[in-house]
Amino acid sequence: MVKTFAVIGDPIEHSLSPSIHNAAFKALNLDCTYIAYRIPRGELKEGIESLRQIKIAGFNVTIPHKIEMMQYLDDISPECKMIGATNTVSNDNGKFTGYNTDMDGFLEPIKKRNIGISGESVLVLGSGGAARAIVAGFAKEKAKKITISNRTLQKAQALSEFASSLGAEADYIKLQNVDVSKYKFVINATSVGLKNEPSPIPTGAINANHVVYDIIYMPMNTDLIQQSKKNSATIIYGYEMLLGQAALAFQIWHRVQAPYEAMKKVLLGGF
Numbered sequence: 290m291v292k293t294f295a296v297i298g299d300p301i302e303h304s305l306s307p308s309i310h311n312a313a314f315k316a317l318n319l320d321c322t323y324i325a326y327r328i329p330r331g332e333l334k335e336g337i338e339s340l341r342q343i344k345i346a347g348f349n350v351t352i353p354h355k356i357e358m359m360q361y362l363d364d365i366s367p368e369c370k371m372i373g374a375t376n377t378v379s380n381d382n383g384k385f386t387g388y389n390t391d392m393d394g395f396l397e398p399i400k401k402r403n404i405g406i407s408g409e410s411v412l413v414l415g416s417g418g419a420a421r422a423i424v425a426g427f428a429k430e431k432a433k434k435i436t437i438s439n440r441t442l443q444k445a446q447a448l449s450e451f452a453s454s455l456g457a458e459a460d461y462i463k464l465q466n467v468d469v470s471k472y473k474f475v476i477n478a479t480s481v482g483l484k485n486e487p488s489p490i491p492t493g494a495i496n497a498n499h500v501v502y503d504i505i506y507m508p509m510n511t512d513l514i515q516q517s518k519k520n521s522a523t524i525i526y527g528y529e530m531l532l533g534q535a536a537l538a539f540q541i542w543h544r545v546q547a548p549y550e551a552m553k554k555v556l557l558g559g560f
């Protein structure tokens with residue numbers, strides 16, 4: 290019998306996850322399908338009840354449900370518990386287990402380039418759900434110091450307290466006070482750039498020693514990425530995190546290596 294997977298969220302119509310997973314099914318000849326299912330805020334309980342009815346095999350969770358979904362899980366992986374949000378759920382005969390593949394999906398492109406994190410200073414822009422998984426990742430990899438900057442300063446403070454609770458040295462500053470020369474890693478986890486806005490921070494001091502990672506994948510070349518590229522920084526693209534988290538979710542559900550190249554090909558073709 291064909292197994293059905295889904296991504297739930299709102300908005301969901303532009304999600305690239307169905308293309309990525311369906312390409313993987315095709316590459317490995319799996320009798321599976323993956324759909325986008327819009328569940329508006331406030332309707333999560335009813336939404337997942339209908340997923341149960343159709344015996345969904347597994348699903349991804351995106352904005353705005355990553356945190357609220359936690360209360361509907363029967364079991365929670367250690368990463369998922371640490372981050373306090375889930376993006377991947379498996380269904381084993383009605384038992385929902387929550388995972389979070391955002392953290393390791395984010396780290397994967399850094400590791401693939403053999404860039405060390407231990408002992409390095411990190412600047413994270415943004416304090417939403419994505420920033421939380423990223424901060425947890427840098428704490429896990431023993432970054433020397435994590436600085437968080439955000440438009441709403443209280444949220445940056447709360448996230449820096451979260452980083453401290455994971456054993457990392459952390460602080461927070463206003464966006465206007467950012468001095469990029471203090472950091473090796475500059476991560477954009479805000480939504481600034483989605484609509485082609487200018488970079489959320491000045492880029493003049495970015496140089497070849499920086500690693501600039503923008504988690505926005507559409508557009509692929511945000512202003513921050515373009516300016517950083519001109520200044521010879523090492524660039525990591527948002528689509529790499531998207532693929533990283535998708536490949537890890539795939540491996541949780543199917544227990545085989547994800548066909549990364551097939552997934553990447555369909556994703557880049559979609560841009």
Ligand code: ATR
Nearest residue numbers: 415416417418419420439440441444478479480481
């Ligand atoms: P996600 O789950 O993807 O992290 P989110 O929780 O909505 O999404 O977080 C969006 C982030 O982008 C927040 O850090 C937000 O800042 P606020 O906490 O002040 O809302 C940031 N952001 C969104 N629009 C912004 C803007 N115009 N300027 C600066 N930061 C912005």
